[in-house]
Amino acid sequence: MQPFRTVTGIAAPLLRANIDTDMIIPVQRLVGASRDGLGPYGFERFRYLADGSDNPEFPLNRKAFRTAPILLAGENFGCGSSREGAVWTLMGMGLRCVIAPSFGDIFHNNCFQNGLLPVRLPEALIRRIAEAVEASPGNARVTVDLERQEVITPWGEAVPFAVDARKKQAMLEGLDEIALTKQRAEEIAAWQARDRAARPWAWDSVS
Amino acid sequence: MARTLFDKIWDSHVVADLGEGWSLLHIDRVLLHDLSGARALREVAERGHALARPDLVFATPDHAVSTAPGRTAETFAGGAATLHGLRQRARETGIRLFDLGQPGNGIVHVMAPELAIVLPGLTLVCGDSHTCTNGGVGALAFGVGASELTHVLATQTLMQRRPRNLRLRYEGRLGAGVTAKDMILAAIGRYGTAAGTGFAVEYAGSAVRALPLEARLTLCNLSIEMGAKMGMVAPDDTSFEYLAGRRFAPRGAQWEAALAAWRALPSDPDAHFDVEHSLDASAIAPQITWGNSPEQVVAVTDPVPQPRHAGDRAALDYMGLEAGRPIAGTKVDWVFIGSCTNSRLSDLREAAAVLGARRVAPGVTAWVVPGSEQVKRDAEAEGLHARFQAAGFEWREPGCSLCVAANGETVPSGARCVSTSNRNFVGRQGTGARTHLASPAMAAAAALTGAIADVRSLG
Numbered sequence: 001m002q003p004f005r006t007v008t009g010i011a012a013p014l015l016r017a018n019i020d021t022d023m024i025i026p027v028q029r030l031v032g033a034s035r036d037g038l039g040p041y042g043f044e045r046f047r048y049l050a051d052g053s054d055n056p057e058f059p060l061n062r063k064a065f066r067t068a069p070i071l072l073a074g075e076n077f078g079c080g081s082s083r084e085g086a087v088w089t090l091m092g093m094g095l096r097c098v099i100a101p102s103f104g105d106i107f108h109n110n111c112f113q114n115g116l117l118p119v120r121l122p123e124a125l126i127r128r129i130a131e132a133v134e135a136s137p138g139n140a141r142v143t144v145d146l147e148r149q150e151v152i153t154p155w156g157e158a159v160p161f162a163v164d165a166r167k168k169q170a171m172l173e174g175l176d177e178i179a180l181t182k183q184r185a186e187e188i189a190a191w192q193a194r195d196r197a198a199r200p201w202a203w204d205s206v207s
Numbered sequence: 208m209a210r211t212l213f214d215k216i217w218d219s220h221v222v223a224d225l226g227e228g229w230s231l232l233h234i235d236r237v238l239l240h241d242l243s244g245a246r247a248l249r250e251v252a253e254r255g256h257a258l259a260r261p262d263l264v265f266a267t268p269d270h271a272v273s274t275a276p277g278r279t280a281e282t283f284a285g286g287a288a289t290l291h292g293l294r295q296r297a298r299e300t301g302i303r304l305f306d307l308g309q310p311g312n313g314i315v316h317v318m319a320p321e322l323a324i325v326l327p328g329l330t331l332v333c334g335d336s337h338t339c340t341n342g343g344v345g346a347l348a349f350g351v352g353a354s355e356l357t358h359v360l361a362t363q364t365l366m367q368r369r370p371r372n373l374r375l376r377y378e379g380r381l382g383a384g385v386t387a388k389d390m391i392l393a394a395i396g397r398y399g400t401a402a403g404t405g406f407a408v409e410y411a412g413s414a415v416r417a418l419p420l421e422a423r424l425t426l427c428n429l430s431i432e433m434g435a436k437m438g439m440v441a442p443d444d445t446s447f448e449y450l451a452g453r454r455f456a457p458r459g460a461q462w463e464a465a466l467a468a469w470r471a472l473p474s475d476p477d478a479h480f481d482v483e484h485s486l487d488a489s490a491i492a493p494q495i496t497w498g499n500s501p502e503q504v505v506a507v508t509d510p511v512p513q514p515r516h517a518g519d520r521a522a523l524d525y526m527g528l529e530a531g532r533p534i535a536g537t538k539v540d541w542v543f544i545g546s547c548t549n550s551r552l553s554d555l556r557e558a559a560a561v562l563g564a565r566r567v568a569p570g571v572t573a574w575v576v577p578g579s580e581q582v583k584r585d586a587e588a589e590g591l592h593a594r595f596q597a598a599g600f601e602w603r604e605p606g607c608s609l610c611v612a613a614n615g616e617t618v619p620s621g622a623r624c625v626s627t628s629n630r631n632f633v634g635r636q637g638t639g640a641r642t643h644l645a646s647p648a649m650a651a652a653a654a655l656t657g658a659i660a661d662v663r664s665l666g
């Protein structure tokens with residue numbers, strides 16, 4: 001996992017609610033694909049016109065927002081399919097942080113597995129940040145500091161955000177969770193032996 | 208202390224308490240499908256791990272395979288390499304693969320209960336958000352992403368933060384023509400697509416107790432559409448009768464021991480739920496979605512609602528609908544009966560019962576895609592396929608098909624499809640396709656009339 005500490009840059013507004021992972025990356029792009037190289041297909045049904053050219057109405061196509069590392073989104077961002085490809089796609093587009101009022105559960109977990117920071121802020125505040133960004137496209141900057149759990153708005157206010165302590169630590173350090181869990185191999189084996197004695201039916205039925 | 212069904216299963220699977228609400232949970236069963244499964248097996252190998260317990264891992268190709276009659280692995284060329292990869296990894300690792308044409312093959316959330324791979328009180332994961340379907344037998348089942356799936360395959364455990372408990376009660380009796388699909392769509396319409404975020408949902412109440420097991424699977428299937436990773440129904444005699452004698456169900460003395468354990472699973476009478484909702488089952492009418500989120504849903508007797516915000520307007524525009532007009536009577540081009548929501552034998556029976564001697568309306572393309580090889584065989588044994596075919600439906604091979612459009616099967620751009628699946632997202636059934644979610648009976652009614660129709664008015 002790519003560690004995350006802090007990011008400063010342009011925040012691109014995409015405030016529509018219920019942006020699902022099918023919208024972020026259509027499933028056809030994931031059949032047989034590797035996790036790298038998905039960036040160009042991000043939001044493709046919205047980002048391109050029928051002839052393949054850029055849709056000028058799509059916010060991330062605007063010059064000021066093309067290289068934004070932060071996305072401002074609407075509620076329930078990343079709902080729907082569990083495809084982790086949605087996170088790989090957003091990172092492939094250069095994003096490191098998504099700020100939304102709420103997130104789909106599985107997407108939220110997937111973010112932390114890869115180093116894309118999901119930040120929950122109140123909807124009204126996200127709207128204000130979006131307005132500030134629109135007032136000065138390309139100049140208004142936002143900072144997201146995971147260590148301090150703060151978003152610095154374009155007008156310089158430091159707004160705290162909540163993050164699960166365990167996930168925060170894993171993200172700051174870019175932890176390998178499998179390696180961590182494998183250190184508990186004996187505990188796992190002991191649990192399995194106990195459980196097999198207590199619930200033989202759960203084991204013997206498939207062996 | 209009084210505990211919920213969810214609490215009991217969670218607590219009994221904690222290998223280590225990691226603090227602050229986190230646990231290392233044991234995962235009793237892992238399901239793999241061709242898309243996420245093949246990738247995760249490769250990832251485990253590339254990272255130098257072995258599978259922790261290949262005997263607890265079960266795989267089936269469903270997403271990226273053609274469902275055309277007579278299909279092979281190559282019929283949908285785009286998925287062939289993925290399927291070959293899955294076959295090869297299955298051979299190398301010794302996991303059980305239920306391949307095309309074999310009993311056991313099918314949509315992953317259809318085959319797992321069918322084979323009793325999932326049992327009450329077990330924990331189960333799959334790299335697929337609709338894994339919550341399996342909660343219908345009283346298991347703790349949820350979808351995970353690729354990284355978490357890799358973690359489970361390599362360790363047979365998963366680090367999870369305990370969700371909160373939400374109970375959704377349905378009291379009263381369902382009306383004629385109203386199904387589990389309508390029950391859950393009505394709840395999503397009322398409470399919204401984020402109502403379950405951060406919760407494990409338990410469906411309860413007299414109307415849920417009265418549901419056959421397959422209908423409980425349908426109910427749990429759409430938990431994720433309400434935001435909840437996990438949805439479950441307490442196991443009871445209905446569940447035990449369904450599971451008894453299935454391929455991986457316990458037998459003999461172990462069956463008796465399992466039954467004793469399962470009877471202790473239901474939530475204690477005074478168990479605490481963080482949130483409780485209650486719905487009157489008798490007031491639910493057949494539902495149909497009008498937009499691009501499952502919460503954009505109405506009773507089929509209602510008009511298309513007035514837009515409340517820009518998202519609603521975008522959905523009306525995409526769907527080609529006008530607010531204020533009755534949704535019934537909207538012309539349809541396609542009908543799809545299938546998906547892990549509604550492709551089991553009981554679903555096909557319900558749809559076939561609506562047909563009578565009538566035929567699919569001219570200009571409508573109608574497909575039935577059974578959820579598994581077993582469903583297909585059982586349906587054929589009782590002649591359902593012949594009834595569908597006589598009415599003008601195509602009878603196909605099992606798979607995800609038009610639910611996901613990852614297999615070369617798509618609804619054409621601009622075409623309107625009544626679908627028994629679970630997602631009406633923009634482009635879900637193909638670029639530009641317009642999806643209306645409904646029950647199998649409602650889908651059959653739409654096929655016969657060539658328009659969205661109230662199944663109760665067909666007679």
Ligand code: SF4
Pocket residue numbers: 269270314315316335337546547548606607610611628629
């Ligand atoms: S039928 Fe649809 S929702 Fe179900 S597993 Fe397949 S693609 Fe997913």
